[in-house]
Amino acid sequence: MAVIKLESGYNIGVDPHSCTFVERPSPVPVKRLEVTPDRNLPDLSIVSTGGTIASRIDYRTGSVTSQFDAGEIVSAIPELAGVANYRTRSISTILSENMTPAIWQDLARAVSEEIRSGVSGVIITHGTDTMAYSASALSFMLDTPVPVVFVGSQRSADRPSSDNAMNAVCAASTATSDLGEVAVVMHATTNDDRCAIHRGTRVRKMHTSRRDAFRSIGIPSIGTVSYPSREVTLEPHAVRRGTHTLALHEKLEERCGLAQFYPGMAPGILTACRGYRGLVLSGTGLGHVSTGLIPLIRDLIEGGTMVVMTSQCMHGRVCDRVYDTGRDLLQAGVIEGGDMLPEVALVKLMWVLGNEKDPDNAAALMQTDLAGEWNRRSFHGL
Numbered sequence: 001m002a003v004i005k006l007e008s009g010y011n012i013g014v015d016p017h018s019c020t021f022v023e024r025p026s027p028v029p030v031k032r033l034e035v036t037p038d039r040n041l042p043d044l045s046i047v048s049t050g051g052t053i054a055s056r057i058d059y060r061t062g063s064v065t066s067q068f069d070a071g072e073i074v075s076a077i078p079e080l081a082g083v084a085n086y087r088t089r090s091i092s093t094i095l096s097e098n099m100t101p102a103i104w105q106d107l108a109r110a111v112s113e114e115i116r117s118g119v120s121g122v123i124i125t126h127g128t129d130t131m132a133y134s135a136s137a138l139s140f141m142l143d144t145p146v147p148v149v150f151v152g153s154q155r156s157a158d159r160p161s162s163d164n165a166m167n168a169v170c171a172a173s174t175a176t177s178d179l180g181e182v183a184v185v186m187h188a189t190t191n192d193d194r195c196a197i198h199r200g201t202r203v204r205k206m207h208t209s210r211r212d213a214f215r216s217i218g219i220p221s222i223g224t225v226s227y228p229s230r231e232v233t234l235e236p237h238a239v240r241r242g243t244h245t246l247a248l249h250e251k252l253e254e255r256c257g258l259a260q261f262y263p264g265m266a267p268g269i270l271t272a273c274r275g276y277r278g279l280v281l282s283g284t285g286l287g288h289v290s291t292g293l294i295p296l297i298r299d300l301i302e303g304g305t306m307v308v309m310t311s312q313c314m315h316g317r318v319c320d321r322v323y324d325t326g327r328d329l330l331q332a333g334v335i336e337g338g339d340m341l342p343e344v345a346l347v348k349l350m351w352v353l354g355n356e357k358d359p360d361n362a363a364a365l366m367q368t369d370l371a372g373e374w375n376r377r378s379f380h381g382l
């Protein structure tokens, strides 16, 4: 099926065999607004990684064009103009499933440079699929005195229901607010009335396509942005601007993995991890795998792999002291991962093993709250 983009913005599908190739249209140049900096507005930096948020559909070719400089971004989302002055830089142009730890490091370095240059906050445009991994990675790699705000869009700019403009405006408002941590800002409801601000280490994409797909897990969101008023409300547990001094710890150990247990899990999945420096298991309930796998896990640990147990349950915390399998896992040397999300524990393990060579210290760090990823006590009602 060939999809033809009509001038109205709608698509129609036609059988390609019924089409005659006439001529390839030359790309339409992107119209660029000249932006004059307003001295009364704060300066923000927009670091682009390639999501659809700040892109524009070329209606003649149907392709998505990434916008990289301030003029182009503000032309695509004119409402941004009244919020701040923008400088922009691009780290990559990828779908976020192609993100890698090496690009997290480029991103962390770029964000740190932008903050050092004196901007009031940084916005990172990112594909939604792996945004939470990247937000976690930057939460561990950066101590930030200013807001570092990830934003994306679930629906592209050519769709009437696109969430790109509202999410971008709410992200910009958050980046000028009193926040002082890494966050994700996305639609809070299916209406265009407010965005939620989520902590970078406690957020998950919970729906494939809904605009309110992102939810804070295990803690309430750290704030909201009303729309269209752009009023930012930060909750008491949000870290405030200036709490931390800028620091970059960019090392990561990439030889780490994440495996989800399932009934009947083949031992080969674990033995394939021999030689890894770290492995996060997403176990059942309080943090279990089947009894037959425990000797293999012991072998891995004895071979130098740090194994951290998390739970497939979205809420609650791991406790391996209740059932026999749990106690056997502890005896084998497994580290309990508290209430960390499995994917956050993986990113943290990469960071911890990249920065701490002593295994006992590394194990202790895995059980220490470093960036809001580990709650000592569970929030009431969550």
Ligand code: GLU
Residues within 6 Å of the ligand: 050, 051, 052, 053, 094, 095, 096, 097, 126, 127, 128, 129, 130, 152, 153, 154
């Ligand atoms: N798979 C794409 C990504 O995560 C979806 C598009 C988007 O969310 O921007 O990059």
